[in-house]
Amino acid sequence: MSKSVMEIQQSFRQLRMVETADGLTDLLRKAEQKSWTYLELLEELTTFELKKREEKSIEKRLNWARFPYHRPIHMFRVEEQDAITERQLKQLREYEWLEQNYNLILLGPPGAGKTLLSVGLGIEAINKGFQVYFITMGELIQLLKTEEYVNKSKIQLKRLRASDLVIIDDIMYMAMDQREATLFFQLVHQLYEQSSLILTSNRSPEEWTEIVGNQGMMTAILDRLLHRVEVIHMNNESHRLKNQQRIFKD
Structure with missing residues (x-):
């Protein structure tokens, strides 16, 4: 039957x-x-x-990513700024840099589109099968400081460390004490050549040492962050690291 x-x-x-x-x-x-x-x-x-x-x-990976808003990459208007060309954006959207564990640093004043670009790239990366995690610098430091005794912090940091792409928004916007700098260095070391990072900041890397207050520690952090990196200055001119390996070729 x-x-x-x-x-x-x-x-x-x-x-x-x-x-x-x-x-x-x-x-x-x-x-x-x-x-x-x-x-x-x-x-x-x-x-x-x-x-x-x-x-x-x-849908699950989007929820885990914890984006502050859902704005796909097509909402980033290349024609409205001169920080990145259409060709360069297309190159970023091929995500070879993510597969090769390159980092991106987006520099510029508030409102320059740093977070919008990072979220757009993160959403598209998820649609292409990557795991992404978004967090502000302030939230990250709090998670790191409470990981040992707060279960929620352990869960969130476990997801962060398992991600292919970690987006840290507003990095180095405020001073870090010795313990916070050590915890951040340990995380960067764990992610080094394992995950890609997108960092947004309104301060150039030259200023980060002043914020941390420990030149040796900040040099160690920068060595890992800037080894394989593309620095994009959004409405802001700067000079940085002549010898780093880059995504965009001249």
Whole structure:
């Protein structure tokens, strides 16, 4: 005796094909209307399941990323600024730099579009299968200081360390004491050549040592952050690191 649709749906759920189970009635209706062959029906069932799983995976990774807002990369208007060309943006959107663990540093005053660009790149990276984590510098320092005894901090930092791309917004906007600088250095060391970083700041790297107050510690941090990096000055001219390996070629 053939099974009912509800029984088949239950079988799909037992096989953990929940999306197919939920959409089975509509898929069978389409199969009848379009006279699908058995092979075409199987193809539609598997494609439907994989597509729905990917959509849920993207939604989960977007939630984990903790973006301050959802603004895709197309909302960043290249023509409204002169910090980056259309060709360079296209190169960034190919994400070879992310696969090679390059970093990006976006410098400029408030309102220059640093966070908008970083969020846009982060959202698109998630859509391409990467895991991304967004955090402000202030939030990061608080997590690092409470990791040992606050479970929520442990969970968030575990996700951060497992990410392919970590976006730290407003880095070095305020002074750090010795313990905070040490914790930040340890994190940068852990992420070094394992994950890519996008850092936004309204201060140039030349000023970061003054904020940290420990030249040796800041030099060690900069050595890792600036080894393989592209520094983009958004509405702000600067000079930095003539010998670093770069993403954009002259």
